[in-house]
Amino acid sequence: MENKKYLYGAAVQGIQGFIFETNKLKEIVGASEMIEHICTNLFYEVVKTNKDDKKIILGAAGNIKYIFEDEQKCRDFVRIFPKSVMEYAPGINISQAVVKFEGEDYSDKIQDLENLLKAQRNKVPLSNEIGFMALERARRTGGVAKEFSKDEAIDEAASQKLKSANNIKLFEKMAGFEPKASELSFDIEEMTKSGKNSWIAIIHADGNGLGQIIQNHGKEMTQKGIFPQFSKAIDDATKAAVKKAFEEVVLSDSEKKAKAENPKYRYPIRPIVIGGDDLTVIIRADLAFEFTKVFLSQFELESEELFKNLDLSEYKQGLTACAGIAYIKESYPLHYGLHLAEQLCSDAKKRVKAVNKEGKMIDPKYNQMPKSALAIYKVQESFVEDLKILKERTLTTDTGLSYYACPYLLDEADNLSKKLNIIKEETDKNDKSKAVGKLRQIVSETYKDKSTAIFMMKRMAEVNSDFYKKMKLENELSAFENNTQSQLIDLITLHSFNYGNRTN
Numbered sequence: 181m182e183n184k185k186y187l188y189g190a191a192v193q194g195i196q197g198f199i200f201e202t203n204k205l206k207e208i209v210g211a212s213e214m215i216e217h218i219c220t221n222l223f224y225e226v227v228k229t230n231k232d233d234k235k236i237i238l239g240a241a242g243n244i245k246y247i248f249e250d251e252q253k254c255r256d257f258v259r260i261f262p263k264s265v266m267e268y269a270p271g272i273n274i275s276q277a278v279v280k281f282e283g284e285d286y287s288d289k290i291q292d293l294e295n296l297l298k299a300q301r302n303k304v305p306l307s308n309e310i311g312f313m314a315l316e317r318a319r320r321t322g323g324v325a326k327e328f329s330k331d332e333a334i335d336e337a338a339s340q341k342l343k344s345a346n347n348i349k350l351f352e353k354m355a356g357f358e359p360k361a362s363e364l365s366f367d368i369e370e371m372t373k374s375g376k377n378s379w380i381a382i383i384h385a386d387g388n389g390l391g392q393i394i395q396n397h398g399k400e401m402t403q404k405g406i407f408p409q410f411s412k413a414i415d416d417a418t419k420a421a422v423k424k425a426f427e428e429v430v431l432s433d434s435e436k437k438a439k440a441e442n443p444k445y446r447y448p449i450r451p452i453v454i455g456g457d458d459l460t461v462i463i464r465a466d467l468a469f470e471f472t473k474v475f476l477s478q479f480e481l482e483s484e485e486l487f488k489n490l491d492l493s494e495y496k497q498g499l500t501a502c503a504g505i506a507y508i509k510e511s512y513p514l515h516y517g518l519h520l521a522e523q524l525c526s527d528a529k530k531r532v533k534a535v536n537k538e539g540k541m542i543d544p545k546y547n548q549m550p551k552s553a554l555a556i557y558k559v560q561e562s563f564v565e566d567l568k569i570l571k572e573r574t575l576t577t578d579t580g581l582s583y584y585a586c587p588y589l590l591d592e593a594d595n596l597s598k599k600l601n602i603i604k605e606e607t608d609k610n611d612k613s614k615a616v617g618k619l620r621q622i623v624s625e626t627y628k629d630k631s632t633a634i635f636m637m638k639r640m641a642e643v644n645s646d647f648y649k650k651m652k653l654e655n656e657l658s659a660f661e662n663n664t665q666s667q668l669i670d671l672i673t674l675h676s677f678n679y680g681n682r683t684n
Contacts, residue, residue, distance in 0.1 A: 183249070183282070184251070184280055184281075184282055185247055185248065185249055185280070185281055185282065185283075185286070186247070186248040186249075186251065186254045186278050186279070186280055186281075187245070187247060187278065187279045187280075187281060187286050187289050187290070187293055188244075188245065188246045188247070188248055188254060188257070188258070188276070188277075188278050189243075189244065189245050189276070189277050189278075189279075189293045189294070189296070189297050190243070190244040190245075190261065190274055190275065190276050190277075190297075191242060191243050191244075191274070191275045191297050191301070192215060192218060192219075192242035192243075192265075192272060192273075192274055193272070193273040193274060193275055193301055194272075194273065195215055195241075195242045195453075196515065196518060197515075198211055198215070198269070198271055198272055198337075199211040199212055199215070199452060200514050200515035200518055201271075201337070202338065202341075203513055203514055203515075204367075205365065205366060205367050205368050205371070205450065205462070206341075206342060206345045206366045206367065207338055207341040207342060207345065208341075208450075208452065208462075208514065209345045209350075209366070209450050209452075210340070210341030210342055210343065210344035210345035210347075211341045211344070212350055212450075212451070212452045212453065213344045213345065213347040213348075213349060213350055214268070214269045214272075214340065214341065214344045215241075215242050215269075215272075215453075216240075216349055216350055216455070217268070217344070217347070217349070218242075218265055218268065218269060218272070218274075219239045219240055219241070219242060219243065219244055219455070220239055220240075222264060222265065222268060223239060223244055223246075223261075225264075226257060226260060226261050226264050227246065227257055227261075234408060235247040235248075235249070235408075236408060237407055237408050237411055238411045238456065240415055240454075240455025240456050241453050241454075241455030241456050241458045242455075243455075243456065245293075245411075247286070248278075254278060258276055258278065261274070261276070262274050262276065268340070269337070269340060270323075270335070270336040270337040270340060271323070271336075271337035275297050275300035275301050276297075276300065277293055277296035277297045277299075277300055278293075278296075279292050279293045279296065284402060284403060284405060285399060285402045285403050286402050286407075287394075287398035287399040287400075287401070287402040287403075287407075288398075288399065290394065290398060316333050317333065317335075318332075318333045318334050318335040318338060323335025323336065323337060323338070326339050327339055329342070345366065346361070348364070350451045350452075350454060351364065351447075351450070351451060353419055353422075353451070353454050354419075354422050354423060354426050354449075354451045354454060354461075355423065355426050355447075356423050356426075356427075359447065362444075362446075363445075363446055363447055364446060364447060364450075365446045365447060365448060365449075365450060368380060368462075368510040368511075369510060370446050371446070371448045371449070371450070371462070371463075371464055371510075372448070372464055372465075372510050373442075373446070374433075374437050374442055374445050374446065374448055374464070375448065375464045375465070375466055375677075376466070376677070376678060376679055376680050377465070377676075377677065377679070377680035378509055378510045378511075379464075379465035379466075379507055379508070379509060379510070379558075379677055380462060380463065380464060380465055380507075380508060380509075380510055381462070381463050381464070381465045381467075381468030381505050381506065381507050381508070382460070382461075382462055382505070382506045382508065382514065382517040382518050382520075382521045383459070383460065383461050383462075383463060383468055383471065383472050383475075383503055383504070383505050383521060384459070384460045384503065384504050384518065384521035384522050384524075384525050385458070385459040385460075385472070385475060385476065385479075385501050385502065385503035385504075385525065386457060386458055386459075386501060386502060386503075386525055386529075387414065387418075387456075387457025387458075387479075387499045387500070387501045388499060388500045388501055388502060388529065388532060388533075388550050388552070389499065389500070389550065390414070390457055390499065393499075401490075404491055406490055406491060409489075409490060410490055411456070413483065413486040413487060413489070413490060414456060414457050414483065414499065415455060415456055416482070416486055417457075417479055417482040417483035417486055417498070417499065418454060418455070418456065418457060418458070418459060418479065419454060420478065420482040421474075421475050421476075421478035421479035421482050422451070422454055422459055422461075422475055424474060424475070424478040424482075425471045425472075425474040425475040425478065426449070426471075428470075428474050429467050429470050429471040429474060430447060430448070430449050430463075430467060430471070433448070433467060434447060448463060448464035448467065449461055449462065449463040449464070449467070449471075450462050450463075457499065457501065459475065459503075460518065460521075462514070465507050465677040466677035466678050468505050468507070469505065469556065469593075469596075469597070469674055470597070472503045472505055472554050473554070473590065473593050473594070473597070475501075475503070476500075476501055476502075476503060476552040476553075476554065476590060477552070477590055479499065479500070479501050479552070480498060480499070480500050480501075480552060481498075482498075483498035483499040484497060484498030485498070486498070487499075500532070500550060500551055500552040501552050502525050502528035502529045502532060502552060502553050502554065502555075502587070503524075503525055503528065503552075503553075503554040503555075504520070504521040504522060504523065504524025504525035504526070504527070504528060504554070504555050504556075504557075505521065505524065505554065505555070505556045505557075506518070506520040506521040506524060506556075506557055506559060507556065507557065507558040507559060507673070507677075508559045509559075512559060516559075516563070516564040517559070517564075519564060520557060520559065520564050520567065523566070523567040524554075524555040524556065524557055524567065524586070524587075525555070527555050527567060527586065527587055528553040528554055528555045528586070528587035529553075530587075531553055531587045531589075532550035532551050532552070532553045532587070532589070533550055551589050551590065552589070552590050553587040553588060553589050553590070554586070554587060554588055554590075554593060555586035555587040555588070556586060556670060556673070556674075557570065557584075557586075558673045560574070561574070571584045575669065577626050577627050577630070577663075578627070579626075579630050579663050580663040581626055581630070581659060581660060581663045581664070581666060582663075582664070582665045582666070583623070583665075583666055583668065583669040583670070584665065585665045585666060585667040585669075585670055586670070596667065596670065596671065596674070599651055599652075599667075599671055600671060600674055600675055602647070602650045602651055603615055603616055603619075603651070603671060603675050604675065604678070606647050607675075615644075615647060616672060616675055616676075618636075618640060618644075619668055619671070619672055620672060621636065622636045622637055622640075622668070623668050623669060623672065626660060630660060633660055634657065634660050634661060637653065637656065637657045637660065638657070640653065641653070641654075641657075655667075656668055
């Protein structure tokens with residue numbers, strides 16, 4: 181009889197609530213570092229192992245999977261680990277589950293483990309922050325006050341977040357080097373100071389088809405003993421892709437700004453989650469679109485390259501991913517922005533699920549991956565509602581014309597970037613805002629009188645024919661006439677982040 185083994189799983193509950201409990205960037209960064217520490221160093225310390233342990237299947241983004249070969253050791257760990265987590269990160273709760281199996285194949289146990297973890301999340305955990313009613317409370321969180329910072333009472337969780345904000349593990353994971361403290365943004369205002377205005381973006385990206393791969397090849401991977409390598413390949417692809425995006429977009433910006441404009445420049449980006457196939461970052465608005473494009477494109481290349489090293493009989497194409505970009509003002513509640521970014525990412529996934537690399541419907545008999553895609557939205561309301569409601573209320577005219585042209589596949593996003601360059605060239609040589617000003621007037625008119633907007637667009641074709649042809653505005657005119665989708669608001673929005681001032 182084969183030796184029994186134990187597939188252990190842990191998931192941090194309420195990660196978003198814990199990270200975005202506050203709107204202070206320093207506390208958000210600290211909370212993100214704490215989640216990273218729980219899944220890595222704290223786990224290694226309690227289980228008495230290190231990152232090279234072959235029994236580690238997953239350890240990132242609030243999720244842990246590990247194989248115990250000794251029942252008593254597994255029991256002891258299950259008993260001790262939650263206490264260690266809650267002492268280190270007050271306010272965090274963790275779900276745990278264990279599934280027993282024999283031999284080397286645990287592929288059919290992974291879903292059982294996930295089901296048990298879901299069931300555990302429904303159990304209400306006991307709080308370790310209970311205090312008497314007469315005790316001072318932190319105004320922002322409602323927790324029991326532990327200390328005072330600048331005459332503000334803060335609870336134990338906020339105190340620990342502020343201490344952890346000095347850790348730079350996530351930033352190092354993204355950048356590939358250790359930055360100086362003076363180069364990092366600890367407030368949103370520091371992030372936007374190097375830009376033209378006060379807009380930021382929250383990017384949330386997630387891989388496509390991971391569940392399909394595990395379902396189709398999980399048994400094969402566990403039998404060959406390469407499931408840990410598979411998980412590591414995905415994590416490595418995410419880290420390599422975000423590093424490439426940082427180098428091409430953020431470092432390029434920093435070299436230009438630090439040398440020419442602002443010697444006290446701080447990197448206008450802070451990573452919140454980097455792990456598995458998940459990515460969440462806060463970044464200056466004008467950099468977000470290009471950063472996301474580079475990340476998605478590089479994620480495809482990196483995962484394909486890493487998958488070649490896995491001994492899989494059929495599947496070696498690598499992964500694709502989708503992303504959502506929520507543009508918000510620096511004073512806007514960040515948790516609303518994250519929620520919207522996740523909705524946008526889900527909306528992008530809906531489009532690509534039925535599209536393969538040839539643009540045809542996926543044949544379920546084959547392992548064809550959908551393309552990567554991204555969706556964007558600029559928040560100009562005081563409260564973020566469901567994305568469907570936002571699209572209907574803010575991006576749809578009375579005649580049915582839609583300005584929600586998303587989600588964009590990567591080649592479509594590249595075409596959008598080319599049009600943005602044309603607008604910039606036209607703007608720079610024609611009194612700053614003449615070209616985009618005409619487009620703004622036309623968009624505004626579509627909400628009032630479509631026939632006037634159509635006339636104005638046709639007039640532009642005569643007066644500024646070169647710009648009209650370069651921008652392929654005949655497509656926008658067709659959208660007006662047939663009440664389909666127009667890209668004009670997306671073009672105006674993305675262009676605007678390169679101009680303006682702190683008040684707009």
